[in-house]
Amino acid sequence: MSLSRCLPLGQNARVIIIPARLAHAASTQAAAATDDAPNFFQKLAHRFQGVPLKGEAHAPKSMFEDCNKEWSAPEPLPAIPKDFKEHPDRDLVNYPYPARPMYPPKSRLLMMPDSWFTPFQKVTGVSGPYLFFGGLFAFLVNKELWVFEEQGHMTVGWILFYLLVTRTAGYKIDQGLYNGYQERVNFFKGLIQEDLKEAVEFKKTSAKQTESLNSIKESYPTALKESMALQLEATYRKNVQSVATELKRRIDYLKETEESKARVEREQLLKLINSEVDKEFSDRSFKDKYLQNAIQQLKGLNVQL
Amino acid sequence: MSGAAKRVATSSVNWSKLAERLVPEHAAELTRVKGVSGTFQSAVSQLPADLPKIDFAALKKALPAHSAVLDSLQKQYESVKIPYGEVPAEYLKEVDQWVDYNNARIKLHEVKVADGLQEAKKVEEKWAKAPPVEHFDRQHFVEYFPAHFYDLRYQNRIPDPCNIGLNETPEIENRFKDYKVLRRADKVDDH
Numbered sequence: 001m002s003l004s005r006c007l008p009l010g011q012n013a014r015v016i017i018i019p020a021r022l023a024h025a026a027s028t029q030a031a032a033a034t035d036d037a038p039n040f041f042q043k044l045a046h047r048f049q050g051v052p053l054k055g056e057a058h059a060p061k062s063m064f065e066d067c068n069k070e071w072s073a074p075e076p077l078p079a080i081p082k083d084f085k086e087h088p089d090r091d092l093v094n095y096p097y098p099a100r101p102m103y104p105p106k107s108r109l110l111m112m113p114d115s116w117f118t119p120f121q122k123v124t125g126v127s128g129p130y131l132f133f134g135g136l137f138a139f140l141v142n143k144e145l146w147v148f149e150e151q152g153h154m155t156v157g158w159i160l161f162y163l164l165v166t167r168t169a170g171y172k173i174d175q176g177l178y179n180g181y182q183e184r185v186n187f188f189k190g191l192i193q194e195d196l197k198e199a200v201e202f203k204k205t206s207a208k209q210t211e212s213l214n215s216i217k218e219s220y221p222t223a224l225k226e227s228m229a230l231q232l233e234a235t236y237r238k239n240v241q242s243v244a245t246e247l248k249r250r251i252d253y254l255k256e257t258e259e260s261k262a263r264v265e266r267e268q269l270l271k272l273i274n275s276e277v278d279k280e281f282s283d284r285s286f287k288d289k290y291l292q293n294a295i296q297q298l299k300g301l302n303v304q305l
Numbered sequence: 306m307s308g309a310a311k312r313v314a315t316s317s318v319n320w321s322k323l324a325e326r327l328v329p330e331h332a333a334e335l336t337r338v339k340g341v342s343g344t345f346q347s348a349v350s351q352l353p354a355d356l357p358k359i360d361f362a363a364l365k366k367a368l369p370a371h372s373a374v375l376d377s378l379q380k381q382y383e384s385v386k387i388p389y390g391e392v393p394a395e396y397l398k399e400v401d402q403w404v405d406y407n408n409a410r411i412k413l414h415e416v417k418v419a420d421g422l423q424e425a426k427k428v429e430e431k432w433a434k435a436p437p438v439e440h441f442d443r444q445h446f447v448e449y450f451p452a453h454f455y456d457l458r459y460q461n462r463i464p465d466p467c468n469i470g471l472n473e474t475p476e477i478e479n480r481f482k483d484y485k486v487l488r489r490a491d492k493v494d495d496h
Contacts, residue, residue, distance in 0.1 A: 077437075097436065185439055202425055208328050209418075212328045214411075216331060220407065221400055221403075225392070226313055227345060230313055230349055232389065233313055234349050234352065236387065237349060240355065243385055243387060247378070254374060258368050
């Protein structure tokens with residue numbers, strides 16, 4: 001309604017209103033339609049948002065991945081045992097062992113330790129210590145007890161540089177230092193294990209040798225005596241075999257004697273029978289008598305060839 | 306047949322189980338003992354244990370002509386007495402001597418083990434009393450790793466940060482024992 005004053009609406013005026021919602025919806029649909037094939041600008045947007053493009057396993061890693069990250073150790077240092085004493089007379093209550101802290105103590109404004117602030121805090125609250133040290137500083141500057149030199153303003157630049165380095169490369173520096181420290185500690189632990197290894201291996205070896213000697217003590221006297229007894233048994237059995245062999249030889253001799261006798265008798269009898277049969281064959285009357293009978297029998301067969 | 310008091314036909318020692326429990330230097334001994342015993346064991350297993358029984362009645366029926374000879378053989382065979390014998394006493398005495406040697410060996414081993422365990426206990430106590438490596442102070446490194454660190458506050462040695470071996474020879478110490486500059490042993494001071 002407020003715009004109607006500027007428009008010269010008259011008889012011949014034509015006004016066409018395009019609803020913005022329709023255009024917005026159209027552009028939204030267009031964007032949705034091109035999600036599978038992002039254009040150049042959409043690719044840039046995906047890169048900055050860390051969305052992996054099509055065909056990528058994961059988003060590419062940037063050199064600024066570790067910027068503005070605060071490093072912390074994956075696991076803290078092992079604690080000192082509670083009952084650890086370097087010497088039996090050590091007073092652990094008033095003089096505990098100076099264990100190495102994992103992180104530096106808390107500080108304020110990058111330069112003032114937190115322990116300076118805590119005594120004031122319960123009286124004046126959080127701002128009290130700041131006002132105290134600020135006022136002290138102002139007093140020293142005002143009375144020219146703290147005099148700035150002309151180069152002092154460069155400290156601000158160094159502070160900014162320090163912040164820049166710690167916010168960008170601080171994470172990687174801390175990580176590298178921690179890994180180096182772990183390697184160094186593992187080197188010393190390796191030396192300790194190497195020193196203990198001899199003791200452990202000696203215990204194992206001596207235990208094995210003790211067991212071995214005990215086994216020998218149990219078994220060897222029995223084994224040696226049994227070896228001698230087995231030798232005796234072997235000799236006895238050898239003698240038994242000799243006797244059995246001799247007896248077998250004699251019995252076999254007797255059997256062979258009988259067999260030889262029977263064989264000779266059989267041979268003599270066969271020889272006699274053969275000689276008599278041959279003698280009969282040679283006689284002419286025997287030949288004629290039996291030959292005629294044979295011829296007649298053959299004729300009687302009436303064989304037709 | 307035999308009048309032996311007791312006969313040993315097999316060894317009662319479990320060789321395989323015994324071999325598992327021995328250390329390599331004792332396994333060589335076992336090989337020799339086992340070899341000897343194995344030789345006789347195989348001989349014993351191959352030979353007959355007793356005289357075979359012969360059926361002389363059947364033989365007589367089969368061989369009537371040799372009845373007298375068979376009678377004689379039977380009589381001889383039944384009267385055979387194969388002597389078994391016994392292990393000589395001096396051999397058993399040798400086994401006893403070996404047992405004494407073995408006992409002495411075991412005693413020596415136990416003494417050595419006791420000494421070794423004492424040394425091992427020292428080492429273990431040393432490292433048990435040490436603080437964790439992560440919390441070592443500077444004097445602990447010198448105390449526990451003397452091969453890698455030194456402390457010039459009480460050790461008489463020259464700093465050698467580049468490890469060129471300044472402390473390995475006494476030349477430097479002899480050279481600078483006299484505070485005078487460029488002093489040599491062979492220099493004649495006759496001015």
